[in-house]
Amino acid sequence: MAQSKNNIVTHGLSGKVGDLLVFSQRNGKTIVGKVPTHSGESTEGQKQVQQKFQQAVFYAKAAMANPETKAMYQPEAKDGKTIYNVAIADFFDAPDIQTVDFSAYHGQPGDVINIQVTDSFKVKAVSVTITNEDGSVVEQGEAQSASDGYNWLFTATQVNDSLSGDKITVRAKDMAANLSVKELAVS
Template sequence: MAESKNNIITHGLSGKVGDIIVFSQRGSKTIVSKAPKERSGAPTEKQKQHIARFQEAIIYAKTAIKDAATKAMYEANADPQNNISAYNIAVADMLNAPKIEEINLSLYTGKKGDSIGIKVIDDFKVATVKVIIENADGTLVEEGNAKISTNGLDWIYTATTENTDLAGDKITIQATDIPDNLTEKEQLL
């Protein structure tokens, strides 16, 4: 893919030239690329899933930038010089769910006030981190939202209930981002 800057011949050009090249406009730049080839055969199941997921992301982005507050949030991360708009950021945000990198249970001993540390990252912003603590038999001990720490990366959950039997307990972490993509990770005590 080539990029044309201040070229009086290609400035503002867009469209396909024969079956060889395609001109397109991105911001103030004219992009020249090889013409795409027609697909042969039907798409695979994985390709169909990818197409559907991308269509969802486009619908989300169009809706998100209609809301002034959400658009402003995405615009704050836009990069017009590199032709990355609020719309592009919103599409990427929908396509990428948060990642739960680490669950730190070293400070959780089952006492009220103990903490659980969770490291969660996202390409844009993590919206919520929920902690669910269950006994080995599946009964709910407690659940609630973690709070973001001052470093902006780690989330801290503070226990609100005494948990006298930790053997085999399951800690489930659920992280969501702005488009409500959900990631879940479990860890046994």
């Protein structure tokens, strides 16, 4: 897209000109682009993306209407981004569970599992479920965020006599309620 800087003819211009150009305003600048074209019926994949974008718009509008959520997104709204843009981007990006370090977990109360999670905006919650080989739940609970916002610590509270065949399931949720799940075998 072309940008018009300090042009007396196009200053403040917005809208479509014929079937060739579209003018819009972004951060006090006039943006010039080709008229978008759309041919035929949308594919199933395109329909899914359109539906997800519609959900993102609803989320962003709700975030803007909630003073607490709006205040959380405000610091990220810089360099031409609005709070609305930041909320839309957050909706599309689920947390990334990068590592689950359970080397200090030996099935005893007080053992710690360290989980490293990132997100484009903010990780809201991380939970851990430990299950035995037969699928029975040994324990589950919330991990606590370390001061860096990257490491999350889960402290065991139950005795787990046999770790053989056990699974650790980590769930991470962000502000937009995106959920990521990672399951690991303990053995």
